Amino acid sequence: MGLLRKIRDTGQVAEPAPPRPEGGVPPQAREFGGSVQVRCVDAGSCNGCEIEIAAAFNPVYDAERYGARLVASPRHADVALVTGPVTRNMAEPLRRTVAAMPEPRLVVAVGDCAINCGEFAGGYGVEGAVSDVVPVDLAVPGCPPRPDEIVAALRRVTGR
């Protein structure tokens, strides 16, 4: 009973949905039909982007209301959300993760490091940006990007 009361008292905390984001929709995204399963891959990030991704799926930003959902295996996923510069140890696992996803699939690079290695460019352990390892369809700039920017990118994929 306490749980039900808590639900009633808390009410809805999600912010009102912002207007639909601008920008083109990737061609593969049309086949998803508004429902997108997302697998996160940390390719060497400082975990700043991970915190923002977690925030994007919390009750305030609530990315799930637009049809995006986090899953635990690339076999279940349509979209890979890749963060961080790709380190040497993670280059091959990242390739295999993307290869393990069923087609059609999209790769979204989240954060400056994923786009151009950011702060870590030239580091001895860094293989390169995500686009050097796997083809990237969409990028979310920022160090780290704000949760609503991540949500906006996912909304472009779900089309909702």
Added chain:
Amino acid sequence: MSLIPAALATATALGVAGAPAGLVLPQRVRGWVVGVLTAGVGVAGGTAGVAALGGSGWSAEVPGLLPLAGTYLAVDALSGLFMAVAGAVVAAVAVYGIGYVTGHGSHGSHGLGSRGAQAVLPLFALSLLLVPAAASVSTFLLLWELMALTSLLLVLAEHRARPAVRQAGVWYAVMTHLGLVLLLAGLMVYAAQAGGETFAALRAGTTGISPTMRGLVFVLTAVAFTSKAGLVPLHAWLPRAHPEAPSVVSALMSAAMVNLGIYGLVRVGSDLLGGGPAWWWLLVMAMGGLSAVYGILQAAMASDLKRLLAYSTSENMGLVVLGVGAAGLFAHVGNEALAGLALAAALLHVVNHAAFKALLFGAAGSVLRATGERNLDLLGGLRARMPFTAGLFAVGALGAVALPPGNGFISEWLLLQSMIHGLEVPGVTTAIVLPLAVAVIALSAGLAAAVFVKALGVGFFAQPRGEQAAAAKESPLLMLVGMGLLAALCAALALVPGLLGEGLDRTVAAAGHTGTRPVAGGGLRVRLEEVSATLSPLWVLAALVVALGAVMGTVGWATRRRQRRTQARLWDCGGGAPTPRMAYTATSFAEPLQRVFDDMLAPEQDVDVTPVRESAYLVERVEFRNRVPDRIEHRLYQPVLDLLAAAGQSARRLAGGSVHTYLGYGFVGLITLLVVLVVGW
């Protein structure tokens, strides 16, 4: 001249001819000649058994063959069943044995190919066939001892290769002779009380014996016979001797020799003594039930493939003895119909068990020969390397798990039918005992499924976990033919058990339950006359095939739309490919069961943490050991062995090496003897 004596004479001649052939022939032809002769022994003996099952009987008396007592032989349907089973097993295993001994490139098959072992093998086969034909106490004991000694020599065949064989041999020798002593005592008391030593005289004289003496005879002989059948608590030889014996010998022992313990129990308990009070049969049922559950639990814990099969033998014999005990109990309360059904179920289970266990031991021997490895944790991947052996093992395992369409299912179903219908019998004892018996059968059947999923899945599927298993090659053709014969027998027993119906009815009548026809078989179906139940194994199989086809068809139809298929590598979390060390082992498969039955099994676990020398906080090595000891053996045998060792140690003080003391012993002994003679007489 009728068929039975001719067949028995042929079997004896072949068996006796096989012994010198094994001794003198050169290595090149020895395996072939002995194998063919042994197979002949099996075929001839099996023919005699089938003829006896068909309704003909025979008895003979050869006064001059044994000094003082003479030899008495008799074959009735009860003997016939056990002879037929032993004959079929011997014939198939002998064919298997030719391949086992003569094939090239094997691990440790030379032990059985030696002169001594090959000379003893036909004699062992012959003794298995002749024990049920004995019809006097001295003949029976002589053949019984011949069987024990020849099997002991065969167990020791590979003693040069592994020291563990010798230890197993000592255990087997001591336990089988303890059994012999009990049997000798029991049968001698019986013969003295009945006033004759032929079975006919015993049968006639049994009414004049006091109930106490009858009880004594029954308990002594029952303990001896259940020890031979590998029942708890006298089972300790079984999980030792079976794994260490060559697989041909394990198959013969487990599929034919242990049956003779059941034969003895039925022959003496039901036929000669003519049944008895309820406590006899409750004792027997308690031993059977305990063995069934304990045996299958130990099998579930075992990682050694042959040890697993040995414990499964203990379980199956437990179920059989449970049925024999229930039959005695029903006969005691006067319900001959149910008694006949329970006994028929038990005897059918003997037949089924012989077929699938010989096949399983044959397949285990094939694996052992190809890999030199019995440890399931190091096997795996054999399905691709030894496809025929894997398939034959699967047929045997299907029989052992007591699920349709396996052959073990039919007899366990009959056993359950007799127990459940037994609840109609009024009385407090049956109301308490029979539900427990049903629970025991159900529990052991369920655990048997887990055991054989483990043996087949971990042993044959997935990737090889050891170098030996990775290099395995399929066994020679003759071994596969021998196993194929046994698999065909399993299939026949599973699909048309009704063919055995008439023979089983005659066997039950020969065991003293006359006037009842429990199993009326019409070939394709089994109908239980007395309790109005029917089972058609062929229809069960047809239904299973149709259901399987329907499911496969539906799945195929549902997935047909997706035409495009891609080959993808296994998802391994992006790391390296999975190695065989990550695979499920037999130990890990058994771990949940070990937790559930923790109180009963009492596993021993210890963790040793060794820190590095510089600091106690840094760990250099962690060692984890898990062992499931045979608890009954631990509790029951260890104190006795300790006591004997202590007695031996203290007796050493008497022999100090001084000649004067020894002379003193002689002097004191002489004086004591004289005093006793003077005072006593």
